[in-house]
Amino acid sequence: MSHAKPIATTRSAAGISTGKLAVWWVIVSEIVIFGGVLASYTMQRIGHPEWAESAAYTNTWIGAFNTLVLLSSSLTAVLAHAAAARGDGKLAARRLYYTVGGATTFLLVKSYEWTMEISHGFTITASGFWSFYYMAAGIHAAHVLAGAIVMLFIAARAKKNEELQRVELCGLYWHFVDLVWIFLFPLLYIAK
Amino acid sequence: MATAGTAEALHGHREETWVIKYLWSTDHKIIGLQYLFTGMVMALLGGFFAYAFRMQLAFPGEHVPLWGVVSQAEYNQLVTSHGTIMIFWVAMPVLIAAFGNFLIPLMLGCDDMVFPRINRLSFQIFLLSAVVLLASFFVEGGAFGGAWTAYPPLSAQGQYSLTPLGSTLWLVAVALEFVAFLLGGINFITTTMNSRAPGMKFTDIPIVVWMIVLASIIFMASVGPLVAGAIMLLFDQSLGTHFFDPAAGGDPLLWQHLFWFFGHPEVYVVLLPAMGIVAEIITTFARKKLFAYKVVLGTAIATGVLSFFVWAHHQFVAGIDPRMANLFTATTVLISIPIAEMLFVYIATLYGGSIRFTTPMLWALAFLFEFLIGGVTGIFLGASGSDIYFHDTYFVLAHFHYTFFPIAIIGTFAAITYWFPKMFGRHLNETWGKIHFWGTVLPFNGVFIPLFILGAAGQHRRIYSYEHFPELFTPEMQELRVIATVCAVVMLLFQIPFLINFVASALRGRKADANPWKANTLEWLAPSPPGHGNFPVMPTVYRGPYEYGHPDRDEDYWPQWEPPADESHERSEGGVAAEAAE
Amino acid sequence: MIERLIPRASTFAGDIDGLILLIGSLTGFWFVLTVATFFWLLWRYRARDGRKAQYVTGEEKHLKRWVTWPHMLILGCDVLIIVAAINVWAEVKQTLPEPDATIRVIGQQWAWTFVHPGPDNQLDTADDIVTVDELHVEVGKTYHYQLESEDVIHSFSVPVFRLKQDAVPGRRITGWFEPTRAGAYDIQCAEMCGIGHGIMGARIHVETAAQHAAWLAGNAPPSVLAANVTE
């Protein structure tokens, strides 16, 4: 069903495109969700010094590697935007695929990491720390997955030089997902 | 105007089946009505639950007609579902989603929301959430009965609540509902920021649109932590984590903080749209410009900001650090200032007016009066010292029914009666409207004034029968309970004429023209009811929304869309550009 | 206001009632004033033939006064209320006067267990008297209570004392009261705690010194224990 856009969607009284405005508001609502997770975790962590024992078992190297992967995938998202801005849909799509590749790597590494941890008995019920660990990283991973899927769709259109402005929008979202990880990584891995 | 042609062409004249037109529609007006009707059905259900448990309170242990004997477990389920439904499936969807959807594009002079399909998705998720909630009544153990605040460990562990499935379904339903409103809210905010008619400055936006948008922003900014909390609670329920289980290092108070950090802003999320509705109505029927538009905006924003710093007033005696209570008492009591100012400004709007007591006006005025009672009684609770006594008594209960009822029921009736001609192209019957008004508002006071007294006498909440509490089971107190119940039943019976009037007028009422109240805002330019695309010619805005009784004119109103006689004053696209630079 | 509906039986009940009276008077004053203005305006400016409404923007200085003055006055009232509230709060919840005795109150689904210190006035000794759903205290003595919960959140509420405190599992919350009036009164559970929340009441017996001594003597454990639990 291809609906023609209503006039409303084409207006821009605020001077920002409607799509971008909406993505910003999505990000705002996500910030408070992750803010709630992180604030709860931080408060509880302060109240439970003994969680450090559990935290000692997280693998900082794997976490650091994943941080690198996400940061690089953000870079390719920026490059995709640059290509889209020049009107080069093919290149933009290719670069978006790199970003999706980064997301996939991130998720694969994460699954390996979790499998190892669970096989060592560190399940989600093992301790308060592990509950927060899986919950926070799990919500984040769900966002990574969702972002990757959306990018696949956008790349498929971009390849045909359609809806190129969306490349920037998913890039914005991707930077946000990245940023959340930048908070999670020190809180879950580095703080021992 | 060029846009006129496009609007017609875009929306085409494809033959649409009934399903496509009414159930699968992306038209904001249809979606608004879908929300309204779902909300009405849920309101009737919530009202019916109230009837069932109020009967039990007045006549403990006796057979309640249409329900049967109310058991202890059933009583808790009824109260919990009543509270949850009234707040999440009546107040929110009707005030924000129904009127937001119906009014925002019309009042801003555009043809639809910016994301019509996301809008439809929002309603579908909402409908699903309602179904999930109702389904919980039919699972093993029955619906959740641990109060609408769902404090763990009771809500987290099936062994305590005895409703393991019901608790989970309740939580999933509420979470789905939040998703629906987040989607809807993004649509409202983006539409208002970007899609206003040419010439419409920020100060030309009708207050009700402002209020719905501010409410959406407050909702969005406060619900996040509770979404996180809901995920944790869901894990506690189904995966066996211990986020809220003190026996394994969790913290039950964490949930309370997450819940009330949302829960208090939430009450202003529903208050503001109702205030907006009232602003539209009193200006129209007092034929007066809104007194100090900017003050109204300022107080609404101040209320919104302050509302994020008061949440712990629900937890004074919950075991939080007692020093925290002092801080929260101060912020809570100070919130009286913006709200009082808003009410005073509305009352000042009446000054010098020419007030016509139509049915919508009666509802709007009743809102101001009744809400005032709810507001001032909040101060008794905000003062930590007296809340030690009042906490969890019927005084609290009466306080919030004196706020919620005016908002969700009186405010909604005001809006329905005011915009009915626009929605259905016909007039409601005024006589029956007034009968319904008095038959609702008088018994309402009859229900909750006795409950104030009972609360002040120490009666606490969520008790299925007071026979186990000798101090509370005196004949005088029982008499007050009976009065409250009788009034509630009378009030419910008076909804029947409303429903008949509603249906009959929608089908056969007197035909309404485009602007039956001679009002100024853009929705009254569109035909009644507006077709697909809303306006035959997309309007341009030339002035503020409340130019009533302007001295330069013979007519006592001056619509936003009417070009000034003197062309040089015209605001054109230039106005939009200037505002974008702001 | 409140004492007409329910007696006062603790030292701080009067202070809480006083606070309620203060808030009642201040908000009551504004309420009456607002409602009177409201109805007067409605009557004065009702629609009449041939009279057009005035054009008032509300930005005029001499009119805005009508909003800004109340603003300042309400701020004054708010400050009064906040100070009074914090005073009462500090007395009830933030101070712990020296106790004459300490009792333990344990909530569970759906009953209250009370541990009295017994003749030696020490908790956790052999002569502690444990009762279910009835608490015995002596008038005029200052008590500390240690509040605990076994399962979910309950709330220990004694309306005649104007006392309320949630019992949170995993914590022991200490508070105080001093009964001033002999008699038997309700204890209520004031937090939804499951299906039996509606039956989770208990009685507090405030006794004179002589009555209390007699009760202590007549209830020496372990005989009492058995008797009370099977009750």
Ligand code: HEA
């Ligand atoms: C939309 C609904 C709504 C609204 C608008 C309000 C408004 C307010 N509420 Fe209410 N409240 C609820 C809904 C609402 N509340 C609900 C649902 C609960 C119970 C939840 C549960 O436990 O289930 C609750 C519970 C509740 C509590 C917790 C009680 C307890 O459980 O122990 C408190 C405590 O501070 C409180 C305070 C206030 C205050 C100070 C306001 C203020 O915003 C009111 C401000 C308005 C005025 C003050 C009136 C106008 C002012 C004047 C006329 C000037 C004169 C005034 C002074 C001099 C001060 N409310």
Ligand code: HEA
């Ligand atoms: C919006 C909020 C709202 C509304 C409107 C109501 C309306 C009513 N409430 Fe409710 N109530 C709550 C929110 C609300 N309540 C909450 C949050 C709780 C706490 C739950 C808990 O403790 O967990 C509660 C608890 C509660 C209790 C306490 C039970 C207990 O603690 O043991 C009682 C007792 O009398 C009660 C009574 C009533 C009555 C008689 C009405 C009547 O006013 C109902 C009358 C019904 C109607 C008038 C509806 C008619 C509808 C139509 C005709 C359709 C028209 C369409 C629209 C208006 C959209 N309510």
Ligand code: CUA
């Ligand atoms: Cu124990 Cu309610």
Ligand SMILES: [Cu+2]
């Ligand atoms: Cu609140």
